Amino acid sequence: MKHVLAVLLFIPIFLFSFQLVSKADDTKQVMTDKSVYYIIVDRFYNGDRSNDIQVNTQDPLAYHGGDIKGIIKRINHIKKMGFTTILLSSIFESGDDDYLSEDVKDYYKINPHFGNIDDIKELVRVAHDIHIQIILDLPISQDVSMDEIAKAANWWIEEVGVDGFFLKKHLEIPIAEYDKFAHEVKAVNEHVYIILQIDDGTIDLENSSIDRVVNGDLTVHMRAVLNKPDQSIKPLLNAMEGKAFWKYIDDPNIRRFTYEIVQQNQFPGERWPLILTFLYTTPGVPAIFYGTEIALNGGEGAENHRLMDFRADDELIEFMEKLGNIRNHYPSLTDGDLNLLYEEGGMAVYANTYKDETTIVALNNSSQNQTVEISSDLIAPNKQLFGLFEGELIKEKNGTYVIQINQEQAEIFVVQNHTGINMMNVTVMTMIPIVFMFFYYFLWKRGKKSSY
Numbered sequence: 001m002k003h004v005l006a007v008l009l010f011i012p013i014f015l016f017s018f019q020l021v022s023k024a025d026d027t028k029q030v031m032t033d034k035s036v037y038y039i040i041v042d043r044f045y046n047g048d049r050s051n052d053i054q055v056n057t058q059d060p061l062a063y064h065g066g067d068i069k070g071i072i073k074r075i076n077h078i079k080k081m082g083f084t085t086i087l088l089s090s091i092f093e094s095g096d097d098d099y100l101s102e103d104v105k106d107y108y109k110i111n112p113h114f115g116n117i118d119d120i121k122e123l124v125r126v127a128h129d130i131h132i133q134i135i136l137d138l139p140i141s142q143d144v145s146m147d148e149i150a151k152a153a154n155w156w157i158e159e160v161g162v163d164g165f166f167l168k169k170h171l172e173i174p175i176a177e178y179d180k181f182a183h184e185v186k187a188v189n190e191h192v193y194i195i196l197q198i199d200d201g202t203i204d205l206e207n208s209s210i211d212r213v214v215n216g217d218l219t220v221h222m223r224a225v226l227n228k229p230d231q232s233i234k235p236l237l238n239a240m241e242g243k244a245f246w247k248y249i250d251d252p253n254i255r256r257f258t259y260e261i262v263q264q265n266q267f268p269g270e271r272w273p274l275i276l277t278f279l280y281t282t283p284g285v286p287a288i289f290y291g292t293e294i295a296l297n298g299g300e301g302a303e304n305h306r307l308m309d310f311r312a313d314d315e316l317i318e319f320m321e322k323l324g325n326i327r328n329h330y331p332s333l334t335d336g337d338l339n340l341l342y343e344e345g346g347m348a349v350y351a352n353t354y355k356d357e358t359t360i361v362a363l364n365n366s367s368q369n370q371t372v373e374i375s376s377d378l379i380a381p382n383k384q385l386f387g388l389f390e391g392e393l394i395k396e397k398n399g400t401y402v403i404q405i406n407q408e409q410a411e412i413f414v415v416q417n418h419t420g421i422n423m424m425n426v427t428v429m430t431m432i433p434i435v436f437m438f439f440y441y442f443l444w445k446r447g448k449k450s451s452y
């Protein structure tokens with residue numbers, strides 16, 4: 001009986017590990033299946049009062065008390081939304097009154113407002129335990145060579161175990177210098193991610209050690225199209241070349257998109273789910289700035305960097321949890337090929353296909369409720385579309401799928417066979433390996449007995 005129990009216990013582990021292996025093989029160390037949560041350390045959560053030196057939350061330019069311990073305490077908030085990666089604003093020791101820590105004085109020390117080296121080691125350990133990676137923003141100070149920066153980066157990888165670095169390209173430093181930096185860092189650990197924001201010029205990523213670029217032009221495009229309804233997303237899709245980029249709608253250097261939505265007399269609570277659905281279901285890695293989940297408002301500079309409010313309304317947070325977990329579950333949303341099926345006056349339907357999985361996104365960026373008929377030739381005949389947000393089921397009728405979406409709403413459908421994923425299917429799929437395991441167990445048992 002003990003043996004039977006052991007086998008039963010072993011089965012789920014076997015099934016689970018099998019799944020993990022196939023997933024890892026598919027992704028091949030690329031970043032397409034990642035999603036990033038970008039934190040300004042001083043403005044996230046105050047988890048340690050003992051480092052509150054000159055903290056004044058009433059002064060927008062002063063330290064507000066956020067620290068690395070605060071991120072550890074609130075890491076479940078980030079995990080629940082499905083993020084795979086945390087990008088930290090600079091944590092290096094800097095000059096006074098510099099809550100962004102961008103004017104770095106010592107690349108081997110932590111700004112004491114944010115904690116100490118043990119805190120960051122603990123954050124990396126806690127994050128890795130729940131499969132979240134930690135990437136550091138690495139500002140380049142004027143008087144430091146890229147060789148020295150690479151040495152410091154390697155120290156952070158070996159000593160602390162961070163997973164990557166985010167750099168912004170300076171106008172006066174040639175791209176080849178950044179490439180050399182990436183090469184030197186990857187010589188120590190090839191799995192480290194190097195992401196570069198380039199606002200001038202381009203880079204041949206195929207022949208570079210840099211993993212991803214940040215597409216800043218796309219941000220400008222997206223903000224212009226998504227701030228109000230009745231605008232086509234087609235130009236945005238055309239601007240998305242390949243998948244090797246991070247895309248963001250908010251970052252520390254521009255005013256909050258919520259601010260622009262309000263300026264257009266639109267409701268942030270209604271716009272954000274649509275905007276986020278677009279970001280999460282189109283090519284590239286979505287990088288979400290902290291505070292987006294509560295539609296944080298603010299103009300440029302310190303106004304943009306307000307303290308995260310964990311007591312705010314959680315309606316958008318719940319939506320992001322749903323959306324983030326859907327994105328993590330369906331490879332077609334992260335690794336698929338996008339095909340625009342319909343677009344008119346802001347109403348868009350597009351398919352993402354990966355291997356034998358297809359998801360259909362209906363994005364109604366128009367001010368009218370919409371009914372769209374998509375020919376089954378464009379999807380597949382004799383299937384059904386299952387809505388992942390609302391649970392709606394659409395069956396093929398007269399060679400079309402009829403999709404109805406209210407104004408400024410979105411839905412992600414997964415294309416299924418008629419039976420769908422019902423309990424019968426699940427039970428049969430689970431039972432087959434179990435029956436086989438028992439079969440082999442008894443064969444082994446019999447074999448053992450007869451050899452005695």
Ligand SMILES: [Ca+2]
Binds near residue numbers: 047049065066067
């Ligand atoms: Ca603190």
